[in-house]
Amino acid sequence: MNAKYINRIFLVTLLLFAGVSSQAEVKLPKLVSDGMVLQREKPLNIWGWADPSEAVKVSFKGKTYKTKANAEGQWSVTLPSQQAGGPYSMTINHIQLNDILIGDVWLCSGQSNMELPVRRVMEKYREEIEKDDNPNIRQFKVPMTYNFEQPQTDYKYGSWTKAQKESILDFSAVAYFFAKDLYAKYGVPVGLINSAVGGSPAEAWVSKEGLAQFPYFINEAEKCANDEYRNKTTQSENEARNNWVTTLNANDAGTALWNKENTDDSAWGTITLPGFWEDKGVAPLNGSIWFRKHFEITDNTNLEDAVLRLGCIVDCDSVFVNGTFVGTTSYMYPPRIYNVPKEILRKGSNNVTIRLISYSGKGGLVEDKPYSLTIGRQRIPLAGEWKYKIGAEMPALGSTTFFQYKPIGLYNGMIAPMRNYAVKGVIWYQGESNVGRNKEYEKLFPALISDWRNKLNDPQLPFLYVQLPSFLKATYSPAESGWAELRNVQTAALKLPGTAMAVVTDVGEWNDIHPLNKKTVGHRLSLAAQNIAYGDTQVCYSGPAIKSISINGSKAILTFNTFGDSLKAEDKLRGFAICGADGKYVWAQARIISPDTVEVWADNVASPASVRYAWSDNALSANLFNSQGLPAIPFEIK
Structure with missing residues (x-):
């Protein structure tokens, strides 16, 4: 074989590999992936990245659409609007996407009451959820990401999951019940883009352009864009927190001792729980307190795996039953539900011990919550007299800077990457973190709605939101109320066309900022959607x-x-x-x-x-x- 022929073969082979390498450079956004739900009856934008000038071919439902990447490596094709259906496949150069549905896509955003997953409400809806199995309801959970420098073009990770078995537990509870209602009525696949962050104020979700009338927010965002400032702040606060915890553990007289089964608590004080210890005659303090409750399991009880319910605890707890660790929760909001293996229980005398840490403010066990041990059908109440002993007193822990709550950050990180993805509308559950700034919210909330409609290129985009629920103790006399004032501001936003509000004052909980009744919330949002987004004008979606x-x-x-x-x-x-x-x-x-x-x-x-x-x-x-x-x-x- 002569050298000229060998060189020709080498050149052809090199060109072939170059072609394969070039096509391998095509990249898709995380949203455009297996199992995605595309919005019906709207032009569909499929986009991504490739080498500059690279040819891109999209094949879908027997048709092919071609384009080339621009000088920056960006490309997009627009598919004509489609009717609901699926599953389908789509090929984009060498990439094949499978199990694609066409239906209705909803952007679900706000703070913790939107983010709160189905697993947190299983105690209330277990029987219903365990029966549910609907592959036509799907969720894309957006990872918590913030950025103060520029809008991001993609998410770091994420995938579409179906409302089946274990995956359903990670769905937004409000969004899931909302989607379940819509699917029951229309029989059309529903996609949920779950982009919510607990504790987030509204300004974190608005773009820089949308905050033009709030220069102080833009100034704060520019300050947070400084990497050195963020890193130093985070490092300093983490060190302070770690030092606080280390000192607490070193000074806590009960560490590795009072959790033991045979601990002598005869000299401990007594306290009636639930409640905050400051309200029960114990001096106000932060740090650690140990609580112990003795209870009896009768001889005729059939010992089996049990469930321990300790309501909600402020702030952090570690729990032991008969000296064996059964669970811990590091912050105040989640319900404490711990599984207790039957092997650590016994007939006769038993005990449960709680090491409770209070970081700042009042600490204790929240009233009017379930406190019990359930063994089979037997429920052993745990409210009442407990023993207690102070482990260590500490100064209040300093506050933490949550950069995800700063202006613009969540918009850039969690909304901007989906701007090209067609949606049916938005459901929004937020406002708690803006209570106390009600005059500001009067302008900020409409600015957010207008901003999203502008950025998503849909001036009439249905925007459905939840009014704040009831919270805190009832007052004996009429009084001024920050929550009522913010609700009034939320009502005023109904002046914007294409909006609707789900009123939920009747399903709140006085002692829980995360009320469990998410099914009613989802149902009322679905009524609003049926009327506003689907045009079913005979549907009653609002109260008087x-x-x-x-x-x-x-x-x-x-x-x-x-x-x-x-x-x-x-x-x-x-x-x-x-x-x-x-x-x-x-x-x-x-x-x-x-x-x-x-x-x-x-x-x-x-x-x-x-x-x-x-x-x-x-x-x-x-x-x-x-x-x-x-x-x-x-x-x-x-």
Whole structure:
């Protein structure tokens, strides 16, 4: 074989490998992947990256679409709108994507009440969830990512998962029940892009352009864009926290001792739990306290694996049963549910020990939560008298800077990468972290909605949101309320077209900022979607909304848009407050006098000037609904 022929073979081989290498450079965003749900009845943008000028061919449902990457290596093709269906396959050069559905895609965002997964509500919905198996409901869980320098083009990781078996436990509970409702009605696949972060304020979710009217937010974001500042802050706070924990453990007299089964607690103090120890006669302190409860298992009990429920604990706990460690939780919010193997239980005397750490503020066991050990069908109550002993007192731990809560960061990291992905609409559950800044939120929330519609290139994008639920203890007299004021701001955003609000004041929990009833929330969002996004205008999606007030002597006459057939209350109307010119509100009496009218009065208010309804942090007692069972929107009217 001569040298010229060998060189020709080598050149051909080199060119072939170069072609393979070139095609291997095609890259897709994480959203465009196996199992994705594409939005029906909208043009579909498929995009990615490749070498500059590289030819890209997309094949889908028997048709082929061609393009080339631009000088920056970006490419995109637009597929014509499609009808619901699947599963399908799609080929993009050498990449084949499988199990693709076409249906409705919803962006699900906000803070922890949107993020809260199905696994956190299994105690309430276990029987239902364990029966559910729907591969046509899918979720893409966006990883928590923030960036202050520029909008990101892709997520670090992520994949589409189906509402089946174990994977369903990681779905957003609100979003899952929302999707389940929609699928039951329309039979169309539903994709959920779960992009939510616990504790996040609204400004973290708005782009730099969207915050133009808030220069102080932009200044803060520019400060956070400095890597040195972020790194030094994080390092300093981590060191302080580690030192605090190390000192606590070194000084805690009970470490590795008081958790033991045979610990003598006869000289320990006594306390009634649940409750905060500061409210139970124990001096206010931060640090560690050990609690122990003795309980009996009767001789006729069949020993089997048990479930220990310790409500919610503030802040951190480590739990032992008969000296054996059974679980720990590092922060206050999750319900404490620990499995107890039958091998560590015995008939007769047993004990449970809690090492509780309080970082700052009040510490203790949250009231009105379940505290028990369940063995089979037997429930052993654990509320009541406990023993306690202080392990170590510490100064309050300093605060932590959560950079994910800073302006612009979450928009750049968690919303910007999906801007090209067509969606049906947005469901949003947020506001808790903006309570106390209600005037600001009055402009910020509409700015967020407009910003997302602009960035997602859909000026009419349906934006459905949840009003704040009831929270904190009920007040005996009418009072000012930051939560009520923010709810009022949320109501004002309904002026924007294509919006709807799910009122959930009746399903909150006074002692839990994460109420478990996520099914009702999802259902009410789905009603809003059916009407606003799907055009089913006969669907009642809102409770009564105040229209007008008139004064007739000592009585205020309120007229409502009922949205349903008529106003309704199961019992005597509650939740109304009234004031005269002095502005001092008192609880009022009220009665429904026509399908859309309520009469309100108070014996000591001769000339009414204003009426409030459900105007408190905790409005669980308010009971005005429409005949379709939806609660009235809280209001203040003058």
